[in-house]
Amino acid sequence: MSVYTSVTPEQLDEFLAHFRQIGEARDLQGISQGVENTNYFLTTDRGEYILTLFERVPEQDLPFFLNLMAFLANDGLPVPRPVPDDEGSFLRRLAGKTAAIVTKLPGRTIYYPGVEHCAEVGRVLGRMHRAGQRFPDSRDNPRGPGWWQDTAAALEGDLSPDEWRLLQDELTYQYHNRRVDLPRGVIHADLFHDNALFEGNELTGVIDFYYACSDVLAFDLAIVANDWCIHPDGTLNPYRTRALLKNYNAERPLTSVEEALWPVMLRGAALRFWLSRLWDYHHPRDGELTSTKDPDTFRAILEARRDLPQNAWVGWPKAAE
Numbered sequence: 001m002s003v004y005t006s007v008t009p010e011q012l013d014e015f016l017a018h019f020r021q022i023g024e025a026r027d028l029q030g031i032s033q034g035v036e037n038t039n040y041f042l043t044t045d046r047g048e049y050i051l052t053l054f055e056r057v058p059e060q061d062l063p064f065f066l067n068l069m070a071f072l073a074n075d076g077l078p079v080p081r082p083v084p085d086d087e088g089s090f091l092r093r094l095a096g097k098t099a100a101i102v103t104k105l106p107g108r109t110i111y112y113p114g115v116e117h118c119a120e121v122g123r124v125l126g127r128m129h130r131a132g133q134r135f136p137d138s139r140d141n142p143r144g145p146g147w148w149q150d151t152a153a154a155l156e157g158d159l160s161p162d163e164w165r166l167l168q169d170e171l172t173y174q175y176h177n178r179r180v181d182l183p184r185g186v187i188h189a190d191l192f193h194d195n196a197l198f199e200g201n202e203l204t205g206v207i208d209f210y211y212a213c214s215d216v217l218a219f220d221l222a223i224v225a226n227d228w229c230i231h232p233d234g235t236l237n238p239y240r241t242r243a244l245l246k247n248y249n250a251e252r253p254l255t256s257v258e259e260a261l262w263p264v265m266l267r268g269a270a271l272r273f274w275l276s277r278l279w280d281y282h283h284p285r286d287g288e289l290t291s292t293k294d295p296d297t298f299r300a301i302l303e304a305r306r307d308l309p310q311n312a313w314v315g316w317p318k319a320a321e
């Protein structure tokens, strides 16, 4: 469970007095999913919202995340819309934390994404990347290649010789295959299927923007492919991957450099989550109440991507059948 901070009815009423447009509180229910922040379902006499108290997100990055959500929502994308207080600010203190209210989106998490879900997330991600090109702010990726190097070095004593060899080999490969001419922009950076809501086959919500940053667009697409389009052994399902890439490409045509670098992107995206899960596994945070996600899942995904021949772009929409 992850309600780290309790809010009393008095604190809530005092807080909501500064958000007159959403009316008065009727109900507040803690949300058990999620590990980063404290989230509540908030019902008022005017509607349903999500109240988030930020527990670990760096304070200076909060305006980037909230402004980005507002920008994308204004562009018609299915993302939570932050509610400004009466002074026009998205952020306000509550129970000793910085807090925000965003709209509650309809839909439910799907546990086993199918071809239609992958097609739909491809379409929405392509639109989001296109819209993000006009977003004026930027934020460096705190989980980028510099972090990969630092985290790997800090993990040296924790890993088996086998893991260490694989990690070093992949870091070297990524270093030698880095390219500066890949299209960049705002990326979600954590669009796993548990951060999406669906009604039937329609994607009604993309949530959890707290890793969003400025980075390589195809890397974001690879993060999605590595989670939404895989078999249990980590290999890519060609039908789901093709559906993802085809619909993404219809929204934002992929370039030949992106095509050439697609296997590198898939490997880099697998490395990033293998590393973060290894770090969380070997260095659990104090007071962590939820179980750590299994690093071996992402080791298997990385190994499966390394096994792909350089010219095998599974599902690549422009590749020959």
Ligand SMILES: Nc1ncnc2c1ncn2[C@@H]1O[C@H](COP(=O)(O)OP(=O)(O)OP(=O)(O)O)[C@@H](O)[C@H]1O
Pocket: 002, 031, 033, 034, 035, 036, 037, 038, 039, 050, 080, 102, 103, 104, 105, 106, 194, 195, 205, 207, 208
């Ligand atoms: N805007 C929203 N509309 C509807 N449901 C939401 C919304 N925001 C969050 N939720 C619900 O709350 C749950 C937890 O939210 P979220 O995944 O953002 O948690 P977190 O702790 O902030 O992040 P993390 O998943 O990284 O731990 C989601 O699984 C979803 O069910």
Ligand SMILES: N[C@@H](CCO)C(=O)O
Pocket: 190, 192, 273, 276, 277, 293
């Ligand atoms: N999506 C991440 C956790 C949250 O960033 C993972 O599955 O490792």
